[in-house]
Every structure is written in structure tokens, then in C-alpha cells.
Amino acid sequence: MDLALLRTFLAVHRAGSFTRAAALLGLSQPAVTGQIRSLERQLGRPLFLRQARGVTPTTVGEELAHKVAPHLDALLEITESGLDEDSAKRTLHLTGPPEFTSLRALPALAPLVEHGLTLRIAFGPAEESLDGLAAGHHDIAISTHRPRGELLTATPLCDEEHVLVAAPRWAARLGGPAVVRAKGARSLERVPVISVHESMPLLTRYWSTVFDTPPTASGAVIAPDLRAVLQCVTAGAGMAVLPRYLCTDALDAGEVVALHDPPVPPLRTYFLSVRVGTLAHPHIARAHEWLLRAAGDW
Incomplete structure (x- = not known):
């Protein structure tokens, strides 16, 4: 099978569009379309579903991309580096919230550092991170x-x-989760609140989702890092809403306890964002794929 066809296929898969892939490869769109059709004929299966804005891979396309991407990326790095080990290194600029990035993303990417990837990390709130990504300051934003x-x-x-x-x-003092379940938010009115911001984003969302009411208290302690919030909670300063991954060890050790056990706990989704077309760069694509793979165990 022609490696050029696989390279074009991978570019389309990562760019999500024949037009964007053509620009990345320096080809015309008809040429890209023709190569994909040729590959589909050889495989006897469709690889993409054509839509109004770009394409999405079929299950066969997803499987093929998963199999060929690491090998094509490795070949591309060899050819780009001219067999010069130092020039094969790539720098990934990653941005995200400090706690999740430190405790989840960086440990997941650590094995890639051993294989030549260098990392530059920036912490920031969501809007700031996405603005920086759009401006080209970062490669991946969480x-x-x-x-x-x-x-x-x-x-x-x-x-x-x-x-x-x-x-x-x-x-x-409160009587445990059973009392909180029975009395709701009223049972918690005298407990000091600890949060990362004056707006108390996690606690406000929890109150709205679980108790169907906004919180009435203001923050007793405001610390702009969830790890600091956890330390304050552990020391007995009050209550907080925290991500489970952050406080699992403290819960297991009995240093903190869950005050409530709602049938459906509030959830928040994290996204990996990139500029359109940049997944054609092997080091960005590899880190992106590595994070998605690691997230299966989170």
C-alpha cells in the first residue's frame, strides 16, 4: 500500500476536512479527494462520512488511524530530523488549570519526555487558556x-x-450524610465555606444541581488553588466542593468525609482543544492521543 495515501488519510483524519488537509499537505483538494477514494477502493470500505462542514471518520477509519498513526509519525520524525537526534526533539506548549494539569495531564505525558518531547506548561483559567491557544501561544489547551x-x-x-x-x-456535628439528605442545604448554613474564588463556582453549581437553590453563605476562605482548599478542609476550616480525583486519598485516609451522597453527583467535563489542522504535527497528535488514552483510567 502506498505510504503517501496513508499520509494523506492521516492528515484528513486529524484535520477533519479535505480542504484543511490539502492546505497542510500542499496539495489541491481534488488531489486529496482522489487519494482518499483510491485508498477506500483498495480497502473496500469507506473511511470518512462527508458532511456539510468537513468529514468524520467511520469506525474503519478510526481503526486505521489508530493503527498507522504511530508508525507514520515515527517515519516523519526520522525524515524531518535528517537522522539528527537533537533536531528530532519537539516542544509541546500545554495550558490548563493548575490542579488537573499537575495531577492528571503531566504524569500522563511523562513517558513522552523520555522519548524526546519537551514540555512547556502554562496555568490559567479556561477563557485565558483558549484565547492563548487561538493566538498561537499554546499547542493544546485543557x-x-x-x-x-x-x-x-x-x-x-x-x-x-x-x-x-x-x-x-x-x-x-451535622449528624452525617443522612441529616444533610433529609434537611438539604439548611443543615449546612453554619458551616464555613472554602473556595477558589469569591464566586464559589463549584459550590454554587453543586447547590443548584443537588439542592435546587443558590448558596446563601459567602466564602470564609478563598484560595486560588484547589489543593490549598483541600488542605484547609483537612485542617477543619470548613466545607468545600472538590473534584473526587483530588480528594480521593484524603477520603480513603479519613482526613475528610463526604457530607452528602446525592444519587446523581454533579459532573464537569474537561475538553482537549487544539487549533484546527495542528494535529497534523506528530508531536501534538501524539500528546493529544496519549492524554485521551490515559483519560480512560481517570
Whole structure:
């Protein structure tokens, strides 16, 4: 099978469009279309579903991309580097929230560093990260916002479960989750609130979703990092809504306890966002794929 056809196929798969793939490859759109049709004839199966705005891969296309991408990327790196080991290195500029990026994304990408990838990390809120991505300051943005417009494209990464936690003494004083379940938000009115921002985003969303009412208290402690919030909760300063991944160890150790166990806990979705067409770059595509693969265990 002609490797050029596979290279074109992979470019279309990553760009999501014949037009964008053609621009990345320096080919005309009819040439790209012709190569994809030739590959589909050889395989006897359709690889893409044509839509009004671009294309989406079929299940066969997804399987083929998963199989050929690592090998084509490796060949491309060899040819681009001219067998010069130093020039084969690539720098990935990643941005995202400090806690999730530090505890989830960076450990997942660590094995790629051993194979020559260099990382530059920037922390920031969702809007700032996406603006920086659009401006070309970053290669991949992790955020809880799905970007709008046609310049950026996003892939769901994982869902984050939120838990209402406090130190054991607060749980004992309240009477435990059964009392909170019976009395609702009223049972929590005297517990100090700890949050990352004055707007108390996680707690406000939890109250609206679980108790169907906005919170009445203001923050007793505001610390702009969820890890600091957890430390304050552990020390007994009050209650907070935290991602389960962040407080699982503290819950298992009995340092904090869940004050409530709603039937359907609030969730927040993280997205991987890139500029359209940049997944044609092997180092970005590899990091993107590596994060998606790791998220299956999160």
C-alpha cells in the first residue's frame, strides 16, 4: 500500500476536512479527494462520512488511524530530523488549570519526555487558556469550556465528579450524610465555606444541581488553588466542593468525609482543544492521543 495515501488519510483524519488537509499537505483538494477514494477502493470500505462542514471518520477509519498513526509519525520524525537526534526533539506548549494539569495531564505525558518531547506548561483559567491557544501561544489547551467558532476544535477528555467534603468533626456535628439528605442545604448554613474564588463556582453549581437553590453563605476562605482548599478542609476550616480525583486519598485516609451522597453527583467535563489542522504535527497528535488514552483510567 502506498505510504503517501496513508499520509494523506492521516492528515484528513486529524484535520477533519479535505480542504484543511490539502492546505497542510500542499496539495489541491481534488488531489486529496482522489487519494482518499483510491485508498477506500483498495480497502473496500469507506473511511470518512462527508458532511456539510468537513468529514468524520467511520469506525474503519478510526481503526486505521489508530493503527498507522504511530508508525507514520515515527517515519516523519526520522525524515524531518535528517537522522539528527537533537533536531528530532519537539516542544509541546500545554495550558490548563493548575490542579488537573499537575495531577492528571503531566504524569500522563511523562513517558513522552523520555522519548524526546519537551514540555512547556502554562496555568490559567479556561477563557485565558483558549484565547492563548487561538493566538498561537499554546499547542493544546485543557479546559472545562468547549471553544466556539471554527478556529479551535475540542475533544471531550473526561468527566470530573464533584464531592461535598469537610473534616470528620464537622460531619459529626451535622449528624452525617443522612441529616444533610433529609434537611438539604439548611443543615449546612453554619458551616464555613472554602473556595477558589469569591464566586464559589463549584459550590454554587453543586447547590443548584443537588439542592435546587443558590448558596446563601459567602466564602470564609478563598484560595486560588484547589489543593490549598483541600488542605484547609483537612485542617477543619470548613466545607468545600472538590473534584473526587483530588480528594480521593484524603477520603480513603479519613482526613475528610463526604457530607452528602446525592444519587446523581454533579459532573464537569474537561475538553482537549487544539487549533484546527495542528494535529497534523506528530508531536501534538501524539500528546493529544496519549492524554485521551490515559483519560480512560481517570
